[in-house]
Amino acid sequence: MTRLPVPRLFLALAMVLAAIYLFPLYWMYATSLKGQSEIFANPPTFWPRDPDPSIYPETWERRSMGRFLWNSLVIGTGVTALTVLLGTGCAYVLARYRSAWVDLGLFAILMLQVLPASVMITPLYVGFNQLGLLSYPRTAVILAAAGKAIPFYIVLVRATFMNVPRELEEAALVDGNSRWGAFFFIVLPLARNGILVLAILTFMQAFGEYIYAKSIITTQAYQPASVGLSGFLGPNSTDWNGIMAYAAIYVTPIVAIFVILQRRIVAGLTSGALK
């Protein structure tokens, strides 16, 4: 846009902006390493005086995080599997054709994408209750959360399929492949990267899902880590280093995956959301 005499100055400014923006994340790790008295120091210490990582195993044990994270993993995996299974084929068809029916389908999906979970939870809860699904609370949450995740997944995976050249698929059909064969052996491998990125994003969202799990799962043994955290979090919390240690254990895997796959996730998101 403009001629830059000192790009390094901009680089420095960008890093300062990123540091300010990511300060909450730093503050989580810093607080978790402080002692019970140091967190209430006034003014606060920006670097823990005496970092004490023993709070991590202690919080893990005391808040039974193993069980909570296992449930988050079950729900995340279930939602991702269901979403990929149901969403991929639908996205493929919606990318392959252009007709009034396809436009209508896309319109319906875009509309479903915008429904707030807090609006859907009341009828879903009452409906699941009537169907007896509440006795299988984790399955109920997986179904509800997948219903929320699929429209978003379809919109973005469809954009990936749009980039697969039609000619390759037609060549495979001419060579005697069936539609299934062409889909599984030609189109899917070519769209692999986009599907993978969106599956990971779906998993991350489901791993942190809160409102459905909080409303549907009342048995503590089946609750995910988000509900576990809400159990000792609120306007009057005082156990802040414990909360921050819990939060750090919970989000570190997600943050790590994001940092490793950052480029691909950003590319996958921006290719389809808007063009």
Added chain:
Amino acid sequence: MRRILSSVTDGRGFDILLVSITMIFLLALSGMPLVYNVVMSFQEVDMFNLNTFSRPYAGLENYREVVSQPEFGLILKNTAFFVFGSIAGQFVLGFALAMFFMMRFPFAATIRGVFLVSWVMPGLVVGALWGWILAGDFGVLNAILKGIGVIDSTMFWKSDPRLSIWAVTIANIWLGLAFNMMLLSVGLAAIPRDLYEAAELDGANGWHRFTTMTLPMMRSTIGAVLALGLIYTLQQFDLFPAITEGGPANSSNVAQYWAWQYSFLLFDFAKGATVSVMMLGFVLIASIVYVWSTRHEVRG
């Protein structure tokens, strides 16, 4: 029968099968609940008839009762504040950052990508982080603001009724800022650079270039980002239980949390459904704007 089978393996039936399974699933888990929600808002629902389908018809009674609640006006005001405050903050800051990262300097794209980490974090964890940062006596934000001389006295972000809605709005701006910036960057990248060079040669200054070139060419992107902002802000739920629980005295309560409180704290499912239906009106307006702005994309 054989014709249908061969169509499924090798013809139009294949496409119809793939789409219809998904559509049936979505209809069962999104479409039907949506209708059911509207039905319940016209019924009397209590713990005894929760499991049956035949419930007494209540007419507009639920709506009348919701509107006449003393907190109704306050919650409406808070929802508007939360929605417009969040969108304005996310959009203005996101646009500024997107413009900044469009300039050519090393690692611009990488550093910009790192911002998106806020978007993948669980909402409840973001709420926990901001709940601690905004704490009154020991919060780091108060310490920083005092340090640079912006405030003299401690601000009780979470327990002062005049500030509590600000607490959740600030947290939500942080959460959505990166996503806004990312979408706006995509729009900015689509504007050809030589246009700017030509304008610069013709003597247009930075402000002129922004108002007469950037803004008009970004119109459909801006429409989509604002509509998505409205949609995501009305979807935001996790920050409320984490930071203020809607309090003190509903001063930070918004429609989406109120609906949930009715259903799952007071077990008044009919009122929860009623508040939800009222919210749906706003969501529909936003989604029409959104679909309209993405129509170029939809047609491929």
